[in-house]
């Protein structure tokens with residue numbers, strides 16, 4: 006029974022069921038000895054039953070065309086055998102066994118998108134004066150070290166690697182430890198240095214206040230990796246601000262400013278001779294409640310107000326207040342980037358910036374790349390299952406009990 010097929014590539018601990026009872030709805034109520042329970046709808050169980058027109062052992066995916074699904078299916082029989090759930094579907098007569106550990110992971114809410122990721126910890130500069138720092142060469146070789154770095158990255162929204170080589174390919178190497186890189190019109194990886202003909206304010210020596218990259222896209226990049234290859238200039242310190250802390254502050258002290266940032270929309274644009282990217286959104290986008298917040302904050306690409314004339318004055322005031330808080334010493338940390346350092350951060354949560362520097366006195370060469378949040382989330386979930394003992398050494402979010410019905 007222990008080798009029962011599940012619709013994924015994980016090995017589940019055997020968590021024997023105590024009892025199962027049929028429900029008036031035609032489904033089943035499962036109970037474990039510790040009191041945990043799960044109500045299973047018969048159609049959901051039928052879709053996930055191993056075998057032909059169910060879970061294919063090759064793809065481990067459901068290959069039942071829903072057009073062929075008999076919507077009147079009920080459970081005729083349900084019992085526990087060696088701890089596993091065994092059911093017979095009526096009127097089909099098909100019998101199926103289900104791994105109790107897989108069912109338990111659903112009962113514990115471990116199938117939820119954010120279940121295996123740490124809860125965000127909101128920080129101000131006094132809580133986190135320096136980015137959480139990890140040894141780069143170890144992270145490149147060791148999955149447990151990679152998991153700890155990513156856990157900090159997801160919890161605080163930023164995490165640094167040190168002692169890496171300074172080759173141009175390092176940022177891609179680190180990114181591929183996580184997953185697929187996200188291409189853009191700046192290239193798969195891109196250089197940050199003072200150009201004679203910059204197509205971005207990043208490639209100048211002026212100060213960059215707290216901002217997020219590419220708010221001009223429908224979905225701005227989830228994460229950004231910046232690797233320092235060379236830095237011989239004085240100044241040019243990097244800055245980071247937790248956008249969630251700014252929201253918390255505004256909520257408590259300037260709620261009307263926060264309302265304006267959440268409500269009033271702007272058209273963002275990013276263009277060069279070959280590209281014309283545009284998107285409309287508020288400075289703080291709460292999404293639909295199921296995705297993390299997105300901060301759209303970068304004045305060089307904020308083009309036009311997309312709001313009634315009477316809102317515009319208040320909207321500019323709100324942006325000014327937002328910038329004042331985000332760039333203040335209470336919220337913003339400053340740190341030096343040394344050759345061999347790599348800073349990774351959540352581009353949609355943490356606002357990054359740079360102090361001005363004198364480009365005539367030295368060289369400052371960074372190489373960066375973007376990644377979708379999905380890549381970071383996916384790697385963290387896989388590591389959670391593949392690194393022995395990881396779940397005990399990291400503080401994961403509390404699983405929510407949830408019915409699949």
Ligand SMILES: [Fe+2]
Pocket residue numbers: 207216217218357
């Ligand atoms: Fe940037």
